[in-house]
Amino acid sequence: MTTWKLVKLNFGRSPVHFGELGIGMEESKERVRSDTLFSAWVTAYARLFGKEAVEKLLQEFQQNTPVRMSSTFIYREVDKRTIFYLPRPLKFPINYPKDNDLAFFKTYKGLNYLPLEIWQRWYQTEGFSTDDSQELIDRTNKKDGTVTALKNAGTFDYKTAFSTDKVPKIAVDRVTRATNLYHTGFVQYHWEQNGKDVESLSGLYFLLQIERDDKQLITQLQHALEFLGEQGIGGERTSGAGQFKVQWLELPKIWQSVTKFxxxxxxxxxxxxxxxxxxxxxxxxxxxxxxxxxxxxxxxxxxxxxxxxxxxxxxxxxxxxxxxxxxxxxxxxxxxxxxxxxxxxxxxxxxxxxxxx
Structure with a gap:
């Protein structure tokens, strides 16, 4: 029986550096892809449970795939609701007006990530609407229109969930002791101080599709992910980057309908x-x-x-x-x-x- 989990990674005040091939140290992506998450998670698993345990785990993944995981994506906490962002599929939604979209196509193409509410409507239920067209046209023309469904869902606010910065660093040559100035890019998810605690207002989440009812395996994976959170994920961990706390959640109602579609x-x-x-x-x-x-x-x-x-x-x-x-x-x-x-x-x-x- 397949079960689902939604896992939130709350970074609090800890910045992150997620490098990818070709972007250099001065840049950082805002999220971690599934292959990188898997590698980091398995490494943490090996450190906790040893060589034999991780070899057995990898053998299981090669034979019957006990767990499938998505990449991580951005979430935002807004007015006591959580906005989950998903990548916009590389196909047009049903009812999309391909023949007369020139008035807003550039704005549409810029929506690389959609709030789950809009993602579900466009790609699982009603599809694209004439109101969506009008709102995108108003957005393109920088007008305040009367149609605001996309705006209210957070469609245009993806990048407000995090900020980026470049931190100067010094590299010292081991032989000549010569110094070299360089910059490292960091991403900071939004947070606020709540008494003595730090509350994450945005961060990363991912989905787990558990294909086998193996309580011991799931418990070990939970411990390994929590251990990874203490160690940090991504680059610049010696500078305190990438540390997070884990929240294991049952699927919210909207997610249940999305996964069962x-x-x-x-x-x-x-x-x-x-x-x-x-x-x-x-x-x-x-x-x-x-x-x-x-x-x-x-x-x-x-x-x-x-x-x-x-x-x-x-x-x-x-x-x-x-x-x-x-x-x-x-x-x-x-x-x-x-x-x-x-x-x-x-x-x-x-x-x-x-x-x-």
Whole structure:
């Protein structure tokens, strides 16, 4: 029996540095993708429970995938309600006016993330409306219109959930002792002081789809994630970055309806990174006119070393396929690394949606 969990990562006053291939130290992404989350989580699991336990865990993921996880996405606390953002699928929603969208298309394309309320309406229930068109036109023309459903849902406020900054740092050459000034980018989620406590007003969340009722495994994964929160995720952890507290939640009512949605013509929208090397499977997924996807090269360094993992190209969140993808773990062990295998998760997490073909 499949069960679902929503997990919130509350960073409080702790900034984060999430680097990705090609963006450099001066920039930081505001969220963590599923493959990076998986790697950090498994590393924490190995430190807590040892080599044999983590090898058994990885074997389970290779054989029957006990748990699927989404990438992390932004949440905001606004007026006693939580706004969850999801990536806009790379297909138009039903009822989208493709033939006369020039008045607002640029604004629409700029909406990389949608509030769950709008995401569900556009891609699972009524679809795109004439009021949505008018509000996007008013937004494009910088007018205060009478239609405000998108605005009230937080559609245009994604970037208000966090702020970015660059911190100057000094690197010292070990041989010559020469110094070099550089800058590191950090993201700070919003928070406020509530008495002696720090309350997170925004942060990250992700979804878990638990495929097997194994209480011991789930408890161990919970402990490992809490341990990861103490250690920190991302870069610049020695500077105190990336530390978080974990909230394990049952699915709110709106999420229950989103995850249970089904339709005879439904497609699947990726909410995680995805990889597979079976050409027959991939050919069925990328059928012309039925799929729309983006691919990103993923790399990175091994923890506490100067050795790079093997590069791999993966489908990104928001990609849309006519069938449900499944994915696999990828062996990305560098040839010069002999201690143990290194894996990146290409196991998919997707939700059913309706799209305009």
């Amino acid at each position: 089904s339709d005879t013509s439904a497609h699947q929208c990726l909410l995680s990174m995805f990889w597979d090397n079976d050409q027959a499977i991939l050919q069925n997924l990328i059928t012309a006119n039925s799929s729309s996807y983006e691919i990103q090269e993923r790399g990175g360094w091994l923890a506490e070393s100067n050795i790079r993992r093997q590069m791999v190209r993966m489908f990104t969140e928001g990609s849309v396929f006519p069938k449900q993808p499944h994915g696999k773990l990828i062996d990305v062990t560098p040839s010069e690394f002999k201690r143990h295998k290194i894996y990146r998760s290409g196991i998919s997490f997707s939700l059913a949606i309706k799209v305009q073909i």
